Amino acid sequence: xxxxxxxxxxxxxxxxxxxxxxxxxxxxxxxxxxxxxxxxxxxxxxxxxxxxxxxxxxxxxxxxxxxxxxxxxxxxxxxxxxxxxxxxxxxxxxxxxxxxxxxxxxxxxxxxxxxxxxxxxxxxxxxxxxxxxxxxxxxxxxxxxxxxxxxxxxxxxxxxxxxxxxxxxxxxxxxxxxxxxxxxxxxxxxxxxxxxxxxxxxxxxxxxxxxxxxxxxxxxxxxxxxxxxxxxxxxxxxxxxxxxxxxxxxxxxxxxxxxxxxxxxxxxxxxxxxxxxxxxxxxxxxxxxxxxxxxxxxxxxxxxxxxxxxxxxxxxxxxxxxxxxxxxxxxxxxxxxxxxxxxxxxxxxxxxxxxxxxxxxxxxxxxxxxxxxxxxxxxxxxxxxxxxxxx
Numbered sequence: 001x002x003x004x005x006x007x008x009x010x011x012x013x014x015x016x017x018x019x020x021x022x023x024x025x026x027x028x029x030x031x032x033x034x035x036x037x038x039x040x041x042x043x044x045x046x047x048x049x050x051x052x053x054x055x056x057x058x059x060x061x062x063x064x065x066x067x068x069x070x071x072x073x074x075x076x077x078x079x080x081x082x083x084x085x086x087x088x089x090x091x092x093x094x095x096x097x098x099x100x101x102x103x104x105x106x107x108x109x110x111x112x113x114x115x116x117x118x119x120x121x122x123x124x125x126x127x128x129x130x131x132x133x134x135x136x137x138x139x140x141x142x143x144x145x146x147x148x149x150x151x152x153x154x155x156x157x158x159x160x161x162x163x164x165x166x167x168x169x170x171x172x173x174x175x176x177x178x179x180x181x182x183x184x185x186x187x188x189x190x191x192x193x194x195x196x197x198x199x200x201x202x203x204x205x206x207x208x209x210x211x212x213x214x215x216x217x218x219x220x221x222x223x224x225x226x227x228x229x230x231x232x233x234x235x236x237x238x239x240x241x242x243x244x245x246x247x248x249x250x251x252x253x254x255x256x257x258x259x260x261x262x263x264x265x266x267x268x269x270x271x272x273x274x275x276x277x278x279x280x281x282x283x284x285x286x287x288x289x290x291x292x293x294x295x296x297x298x299x300x301x302x303x304x305x306x307x308x309x310x311x312x313x314x315x316x317x318x319x320x321x322x323x324x325x326x327x328x329x330x331x332x333x334x335x336x337x338x339x340x341x342x343x344x345x346x347x348x349x350x351x352x353x354x355x356x357x358x359x360x361x362x363x364x365x366x367x368x369x370x371x372x373x374x375x376x377x378x379x380x381x382x383x384x385x386x387x388x389x390x391x
Contacts, residue, residue, distance in 0.1 A: 007105045008055075014103045015052035021098055022047025025091065047095060055103040065096035083162055141365055148173055148358035155355060173359040183356065186344035193255070193340060194323040197262035201319035204263070205270025206312055210304070212271075213278045228268040238265070239332040246333055253335035261333045262326060266319025273318065277311025310378040317371045325364065 023044035030039015050068060057064045069092035076088020101107055111120060151170035152158050160168025177183045208227055212220050230238055242261050243252060251257030281304070289299040305312070327342035334343070341360065348354045 007108075009103055009105050011052045011055040014055035014099065015048045017102045018051025018095070018099050019044040019048030021095065025095075047099075050095070051099050051102065054099050061100045061104070065093075065100060068092050068096035068099065080162075082164055086164075144358055145362045145365065148355070148362040150355060150358070153355050155353070155358070173356045176354075176356045177359050177363075180356070183341075183344060183360070186339050186341045189338055190324055190341040193258055193262060193338065194320050196259045197266055197323040198316050198320040200259065200263035201266030201270050201323075202312060202316040205267040205315055205319070206274050206308075208267070209271045209274035209278060210300075213275060213281075224271070227271055230265050231268040235328045239329040242329060243332040252333060253338075255338060258330055258334045258338045258340075261329050262323035263319075265326060265329065266315075266322050269318035269322065270312070270315030273311045273315035274308060275311075277308045281307060310381050314375045314378050317375050321368060321371055324367070 023040045025047075026039040026041070026043020027036055028039070029043065030036045050071075054064045054068070069089060072088040072092030072095070073085050074088070076084030076086070076091075078084070080087070107124070108115070108120060111123065115123070146161070147155065147157065149169045149171065150158065150161060151168055151172065158168050162168075211217060212224055212227075217223075239261075242257075242264075246252040246257045246261070251260065285303050285307075286299050289303045290296075294302065324340075325342055327340070327346050330338060330340050330343055331346075334340070339347070341364070345357050345360055348357050
């Protein structure tokens with residue numbers, strides 16, 4: 001596909017696009033300073049003027065971008081000292097790149113030459129919307145993580161933290177987590193429950209996925225709908241149902257009951273990931289193994305399992321995350337002896353506001369990111385094994 005040749009844009013167009021970007025950023029800066037409208041106006045005027053001025057200097061892009069960066073650093077220092085300088089440098093780097101990305105016409109470099117102005121507008125508008133949604137979802141996490149290093153017992157940024165002073169930061173909340181008996185007992189319960197629930201989820205979920213992938217199984221769709229219903233039914237309903245059922249058979253308030261409940265929540269994730277892996281599975285391999293004299297068990301472990309292993313591991317990781325982070329079901333099914341880490345966090349928020357919760361939340365976020373990164377690596381490996389990706 002031929003790409004659009006790069007052509008410099010007019011100063012008016014560059015100024016207009018820069019003003020839109022500046023106004024959008026100004027909304028956030030102005031809101032943080034108590035004046036949304038003023039921030040929008042200043043951001044639009046400032047970036048619009050810079051876009052108009054530097055659009056004529058697109059051939060001297062490097063020194064001009066350094067000039068934009070220096071300007072924003074100076075403005076940041078004037079507004080908020082060292083923290084403002086850091087944010088100013090970030091804004092200056094981004095907006096310096098953006099102005100020249102527009103001015104040089106590089107924004108169309110990867111689009112087809114026949115793309116209309118409306119198509120180009122929608123192309124980037126869609127990406128801006130996706131980016132805004134991502135920022136909306138990720139911002140709470142980005143706020144919690146630095147707050148976990150607060151030297152004070154507050155849930156807000158102190159002046160010392162905002163000024164990047166060393167005395168404003170501390171590891172005291174992490175020390176409290178690793179030395180407090182209640183938190184350590186909750187951590188131990190989570191570590192004891194989540195792996196056991198994951199093993200059950202992987203075992204039953206994998207077998208169910210393989211069985212339901214067979215075309216001769218009757219009522220496959222109905223069975224699949226029942227098995228994945230824990231993902232669809234509101235969690236509070238599932239928890240209440242498990243409570244009444246387990247209380248009648250003597251499992252309510254026991255370790256086994258909590259493990260079985262979490263396994264039931266994790267099985268749908270395993271079924272979905274393994275079923276997706278089985279879509280590209282070559283069933284002639286199992287028939288060839290049978291023709292060579294291999295029994296079904298040997299065929300499964302020697303032929304089928306190595307090929308669907310990425311899906312099995314991915315489902316297991318999702319099941320582990322579900323069990324490790326779950327709080328509603330364990331409140332109904334568990335007892336004080338099975339108080340997990342999320343349950344302890346819930347109790348801490350309800351009974352005593354402790355910033356240690358922020359440290360625990362940061363640890364859980366790091367664990368979740370590591371597990372999801374592993375899932376993505378396994379997904380790419382699965383695609384390579386099925387010939388869907390060249391690398």
